[in-house]
Amino acid sequence: xxxxxxxxxxxxxxxxxxxxxxxxxxxxxxxxxxxxxxxxxxxxxxxxxxxxxxxxxxxxxxxxxxxxxxxxxxxxxxxxxxxxxxxxxxxxxxxxxxxxxxxxxxxxxxxxxxxxxxxxxxxxxxxxxxxxxxxxxxxxxxxxxxxxxxxxxxxxxxxxxxxxxxxxxxxxxxxxxxxxxxxxxxxxxxxxxxxxxxxxxxxxxxxxxxxxxxxxxxxxxxxxxxxxxxxxxxxxxxxxxxxxxxxxxxxxxxxxxxxxxxxxxxxxxxxxxxxxxxxxxxxxxxxxxxxxxxxxxxxxxxxxxxxxxxxxxxxxxxxxxxxxxxxxxxxxxxxxx
Numbered sequence: 001x002x003x004x005x006x007x008x009x010x011x012x013x014x015x016x017x018x019x020x021x022x023x024x025x026x027x028x029x030x031x032x033x034x035x036x037x038x039x040x041x042x043x044x045x046x047x048x049x050x051x052x053x054x055x056x057x058x059x060x061x062x063x064x065x066x067x068x069x070x071x072x073x074x075x076x077x078x079x080x081x082x083x084x085x086x087x088x089x090x091x092x093x094x095x096x097x098x099x100x101x102x103x104x105x106x107x108x109x110x111x112x113x114x115x116x117x118x119x120x121x122x123x124x125x126x127x128x129x130x131x132x133x134x135x136x137x138x139x140x141x142x143x144x145x146x147x148x149x150x151x152x153x154x155x156x157x158x159x160x161x162x163x164x165x166x167x168x169x170x171x172x173x174x175x176x177x178x179x180x181x182x183x184x185x186x187x188x189x190x191x192x193x194x195x196x197x198x199x200x201x202x203x204x205x206x207x208x209x210x211x212x213x214x215x216x217x218x219x220x221x222x223x224x225x226x227x228x229x230x231x232x233x234x235x236x237x238x239x240x241x242x243x244x245x246x247x248x249x250x251x252x253x254x255x256x257x258x259x260x261x262x263x264x265x266x267x268x269x270x271x272x273x274x275x276x277x278x279x280x281x282x283x284x285x286x287x288x289x290x291x292x293x294x295x296x297x298x299x300x301x302x303x304x305x306x307x308x309x310x311x312x313x314x315x316x317x318x319x320x321x322x323x324x325x326x327x328x329x330x331x332x333x334x335x336x337x
Contacts (some may be wrong), residue, residue, distance in 0.1 A: 012079040015247035046072030115160035121180035179205035184212035268312035278306035288320035
């Protein structure tokens with residue numbers, strides 16, 4: 001519940017308690033009523049139930065009761081009115097928020113869909129959020145979806161294994177899908193559905209069991225990761241090759257340095273097509289190191305020589321600071337830096 005609504009409930013409750021306390025005190029002091037009788041008389045008065053007087057009232061008691069009727073009943077009506085208004089606003093707020101969320105989802109394009117907001121899904125969503133790319137979190141649990149929203153993410157509560165959910169999430173316009181559901185069976189079904197709706201979408205899937213890796217790849221997952229194997233590999237790497245591990249950590253997550261590894265595609269109409277890396281002088285001019293070149297047919301050329309020429313639709317795997325990588329992307333899309 002939002003703090004504004006919580007405060008309104010507290011204020012309404014405090015008003016009712018204050019009216020009950022004032023009436024009970026007044027009848028006790030003026031009419032010498034026992035405490036229970038004073039409370040009962042106050043309750044029947046301010047709720048307008050109107051039972052007969054518990055004991056005959058004196059003139060002073062009647063005057064006090066008149067003021068109690070005026071202020072106590074008003075207080076009750078105002079309190080209940082505030083509670084009713086709060087409930088209506090909460091219901092309308094949910095409807096408005098859902099409509100606003102739906103409009104935002106409908107505007108997504110070239111986005112990523114993170115299916116499942118468990119430990120793996122949270123890590124993937126945090127990385128996408130850090131990269132500043134558009135993405136949507138989908139989870140069956142309202143609590144997990146709400147947690148994603150509180151973290152500043154766009155999220156929806158739905159079953160991502162259903163075709164209807166994937167269509168509403170914009171699967172036809174999506175660039176990639178993270179399959180991080182709880183079970184391998186769910187992830188398998190998700191991959192099948194996503195590929196059927198958008199054969200070109202890239203899918204990275206999580207697998208708990210080794211035998212599920214091949215099945216997920218067979219139905220269309222581009223990348224399949226088993227968290228336990230990945231973690232075990234990094235643990236061993238940290239012990240045997242600490243410098244290599246430190247380098248990989250430096251380039252795959254933020255540790256305070258503005259260094260990253262990015263893939264940049266060479267546009268077919270770029271002026272740098274048919275130029276060699278030596279001619280471009282990327283390291284000297286913009287401070288970017290080309291680690292590899294991925295050819296359109298999937299061939300990967302690691303540590304390319306200076307004489308390597310770029311072709312249209314090549315993908316450069318480059319390392320540098322974020323500003324330099326953005327400049328490189330503009331260059332290869334035909335925009336001179």
